[in-house]
Amino acid sequence: EEGEYPKTLGLSMWGTATMRTGGDDMAEALALLGVRPVWDGVGRRVIDFEILPLSVLQRPRVDVTLRISGFFRDAFPNLIDLFNSAVEAVAALDEPSEMNPLAAQVRQESDHWQSLGFSPEDADSRAKYRVFGSKPGAYGAGLQGLIEAQNWTCDRDLAQAYINWSCYAYGRPQSEPGESAQPPGKLRSTSVPDVFQQRLGQLQIVLHNQDNREHDLLDSDDYYQFQGGLIAAVRTTQGKNPTAYFGDHSRPQQPRIRSLPEEISRVYRSRVVNPKWIAGVMRHGYKGAFEMAATVDYLFAYDATTHSVADFMYAGVAEAYILDDNVQRFIQTHNPWALRDMSERLLEAHQRGLWQQVTPAMLDQLRATVLDAEAHIEETL
Numbered sequence: 001e002e003g004e005y006p007k008t009l010g011l012s013m014w015g016t017a018t019m020r021t022g023g024d025d026m027a028e029a030l031a032l033l034g035v036r037p038v039w040d041g042v043g044r045r046v047i048d049f050e051i052l053p054l055s056v057l058q059r060p061r062v063d064v065t066l067r068i069s070g071f072f073r074d075a076f077p078n079l080i081d082l083f084n085s086a087v088e089a090v091a092a093l094d095e096p097s098e099m100n101p102l103a104a105q106v107r108q109e110s111d112h113w114q115s116l117g118f119s120p121e122d123a124d125s126r127a128k129y130r131v132f133g134s135k136p137g138a139y140g141a142g143l144q145g146l147i148e149a150q151n152w153t154c155d156r157d158l159a160q161a162y163i164n165w166s167c168y169a170y171g172r173p174q175s176e177p178g179e180s181a182q183p184p185g186k187l188r189s190t191s192v193p194d195v196f197q198q199r200l201g202q203l204q205i206v207l208h209n210q211d212n213r214e215h216d217l218l219d220s221d222d223y224y225q226f227q228g229g230l231i232a233a234v235r236t237t238q239g240k241n242p243t244a245y246f247g248d249h250s251r252p253q254q255p256r257i258r259s260l261p262e263e264i265s266r267v268y269r270s271r272v273v274n275p276k277w278i279a280g281v282m283r284h285g286y287k288g289a290f291e292m293a294a295t296v297d298y299l300f301a302y303d304a305t306t307h308s309v310a311d312f313m314y315a316g317v318a319e320a321y322i323l324d325d326n327v328q329r330f331i332q333t334h335n336p337w338a339l340r341d342m343s344e345r346l347l348e349a350h351q352r353g354l355w356q357q358v359t360p361a362m363l364d365q366l367r368a369t370v371l372d373a374e375a376h377i378e379e380t381l
Helices: 015-021 024-033 070-075 077-091 101-115 120-128 144-149 155-166 193-200 221-238 260-272 275-306 311-322 325-334 336-351 360-380
Strands: 008-013 035-039 046-051 063-068 131-133 168-171 188-191 205-210 243-248 256-259
Touching: 008 024, 008 221, 015 024, 015 070, 024 035, 024 063, 024 077, 024 205, 035 077, 046 077, 063 070, 063 101, 070 077, 070 131, 077 101, 077 120, 077 131, 077 168, 101 120, 144 155, 144 221, 144 275, 155 193, 155 221, 193 221, 205 221, 221 243, 221 275, 243 260, 256 260, 260 275, 260 311, 275 311, 275 325, 275 336, 311 325, 311 336, 311 360, 325 336, 325 360, 336 360
Parallel strands: 008 063, 008 205, 063 131, 205 243
Antiparallel strands: 035 046, 131 168, 168 188, 243 256
């Protein structure tokens, strides 16, 4: 699409998906680096890796940064160790800068950190950090509370929260003089917000993959927190959005890569405003109305973090969930809190400038719905 190979890519990696697929995301990260796993004799366990020479790879290597989930950190320290070892090996190759941007970046950053007073060993370690996550014992990306409480004013607030939660680099502890080598599976975590921001300033692509069709990116807060938060952090650091992709690995034999706006549009049309889905959740009373409200929240949050939601989607949701007499009556009866919250969230989207092309009449209808829902709630308490 761009006419050239990417130099840098940020990949959001989850433990649950890794368990279901057996390691699709890690395989993709290694392949982008130009590294191939080495399996044991029966092909069930990765025991090492081999570096593919450029003559075999036939393309430049890609400098990959991972943002891992807390569960991935806890469940797969061996994969973190494998990836870090691959990064170190690729960084040590004597290859042209245009074919190995990772090695070129490590050399440049190592000199930079040394110029700031770090020892050669520490500078080298900082230059090679490529696996980041939340601090040990923490999970998530720090955005859910801000979005739910409306406790943010601009992109920088969301980006800073994501950076604060995601700036822990993970790797194997270095052995002290006289100690034996640290065993595999034991990780070192280091809070390095300056290194993480340095990495954010270089990312061209942000990618998240989904391995099944049992859910989508608008029915969980994890998607906007991890991918959306990374995009917001890159945008704040660079002053522009990175190129964002969403991988569909639900059919392993035929994976698909879509742009993030394309994936949001696909989910919007196929599920969010699909009359069959709306009729289906309406069979579930209070919980069905809750799922509709959650969908509106996640649509809004993805737009707040990625600026990838079109105005017609907000209008479509308002018409399908709130202004449709039958659906509004159902929600008012079973869950008036959901009706109030959806209307307020759409009004918030307009107030924050995310939903710009909207008629005054529709805004008035949403405001009136908020008041009606509040009155209904007071009557039932």
